Amino acid sequence: MVDWGYLGTRRFVRPFFNQTVEDCVRHPAGTLFRHQTSLEQLGEIMSSQPSVPPTGFIFHMSRCGSTLISQMLAAAPENIVLSEPAPLDTILRSHFQSPEITEEQRVQWLQWLVGTWAWRRQPAEENLFIKFDSWHTLFLPVIQRAFPEVPWIFVYREPLEVMVSQTRRRGAHVIPGALEPQLFGWEPAMIAQMSLVEYGARVLAKICEAALTHIETGNGKLVNYRQLPDSIWPAFMDYWQLRFSPDAVARMMAAARNDARNPKLPFQPDGQAKIATATPELRALTHQWLDEIYQQLESERRRRGFAGQRVD
Amino acid sequence: MDMENQRANLEGFGKLVLADLELHDRVRAANPDAFAELAVKLGAERGYIFTVEIVREELQKKRRALREKWI
Numbered sequence: 001m002v003d004w005g006y007l008g009t010r011r012f013v014r015p016f017f018n019q020t021v022e023d024c025v026r027h028p029a030g031t032l033f034r035h036q037t038s039l040e041q042l043g044e045i046m047s048s049q050p051s052v053p054p055t056g057f058i059f060h061m062s063r064c065g066s067t068l069i070s071q072m073l074a075a076a077p078e079n080i081v082l083s084e085p086a087p088l089d090t091i092l093r094s095h096f097q098s099p100e101i102t103e104e105q106r107v108q109w110l111q112w113l114v115g116t117w118a119w120r121r122q123p124a125e126e127n128l129f130i131k132f133d134s135w136h137t138l139f140l141p142v143i144q145r146a147f148p149e150v151p152w153i154f155v156y157r158e159p160l161e162v163m164v165s166q167t168r169r170r171g172a173h174v175i176p177g178a179l180e181p182q183l184f185g186w187e188p189a190m191i192a193q194m195s196l197v198e199y200g201a202r203v204l205a206k207i208c209e210a211a212l213t214h215i216e217t218g219n220g221k222l223v224n225y226r227q228l229p230d231s232i233w234p235a236f237m238d239y240w241q242l243r244f245s246p247d248a249v250a251r252m253m254a255a256a257r258n259d260a261r262n263p264k265l266p267f268q269p270d271g272q273a274k275i276a277t278a279t280p281e282l283r284a285l286t287h288q289w290l291d292e293i294y295q296q297l298e299s300e301r302r303r304r305g306f307a308g309q310r311v312d
Numbered sequence: 313m314d315m316e317n318q319r320a321n322l323e324g325f326g327k328l329v330l331a332d333l334e335l336h337d338r339v340r341a342a343n344p345d346a347f348a349e350l351a352v353k354l355g356a357e358r359g360y361i362f363t364v365e366i367v368r369e370e371l372q373k374k375r376r377a378l379r380e381k382w383i
Contacts, residue, residue: 006340028347029339031374032367033326 004035013074017085042112051118055127056240057152061207062134063165064157065225067260070131075255076248077124083131092139096180110146135173137207140214154211157225159290164274174200201289208293222301229256235306318362325360
């Protein structure tokens with residue numbers, strides 16, 4: 001079942017998709033009066049209006065600057081930017097709950113859903129970006145089947161900084177039981193043996209490993225958090241074949257000065273502060289499960305990443 | 313009029329709102345605090361009779377369902 005909400009001309013400028021949805025349904029009319037259709041009708045509905053084709057995808061290991069990128073893109077009126085839209089997760093993981101759902105169905109549903117979100121509701125809209133949930137990196141094969149030509153990036157960061165961030169405020173993906181163990185190739189009994197911190201480290205490692213695997217075979221490039229945002233932004237524009245007015249560029253660069261998750265606050269660098277608070281257990285488990293994959297990502301990035309981009 | 317009939321009338325009015333863009337824009341433009349009263353008035357004008365209490369009850373149900381969907 002597909003639940004529809006009325007957006008009008010509202011743009012997706014909030015850090016996360018669900019925030020825009022909440023804004024829409026906050027009004028009583030948005031809560032009370034909504035269309036519902038079947039998923040099978042979505043294709044026909046999608047085709048009823050022109051859509052903007054997807055321009056670029058953002059995958060990431062979480063807490064690594066991906067929201068900064070999506071917020072910068074959202075600052076330009078030419079861009080439709082969908083940040084971790086929950087219905088995508090519902091489709092991607094639908095076969096875990098309903099094994100009769102085929103990959104072909106999921107590919108079709110992804111195309112229909114994205115095509116509908118990409119309806120051009122404002123004349124200026126020309127580009128569509130999707131920032132996926134971090135664990136969707138493991139779904140790259142089915143996403144690339146649905147959208148084979150779309151260039152993507154995978155954003156990652158010094159793993160101890162990510163682990164400290166996750167310890168302070170855990171994302172769903174690092175909580176045992178929130179995601180199906182078979183997504184990671186694990187049996188439920190394996191998870192029961194892991195501590196909470198170990199589980200988080202191993203999930204992040206799986207996400208990074210998936211990115212490394214698909215970078216070589218797919219249409220992707222690696223980005224280290226430390227490259228963001230100024231030095232790499234022109235490279236992104238070339239990679240995604242984008243041309244913006246000076247005003248739009250100024251808006252995007254101005255967005256980088258805000259805290260990406262709470263744009264009313266200024267951005268504060270926090271990498272060193274995070275590392276300083278890491279416990280011995282956190283350091284040991286991060287080293288055990290993540291340091292090696294991080295070095296492999298760095299090596300690959302230097303080999304095939306954006307040319308000429310310094311990392312301090 | 314009993315509650316079931318009123319709920320049916322509110323549902324009927326809702327279908328009208330979704331089919332009529334001008335009516336839709338009127339209800340969307342309402343001050344949220346005065347929405348229930350406006351819905352009752354506009355519904356009655358079109359032959360759909362229900363009370364403010366029914367509107368608020370249905371709103372509460374749908375908000376709860378939405379919250380549960382996001383958990």
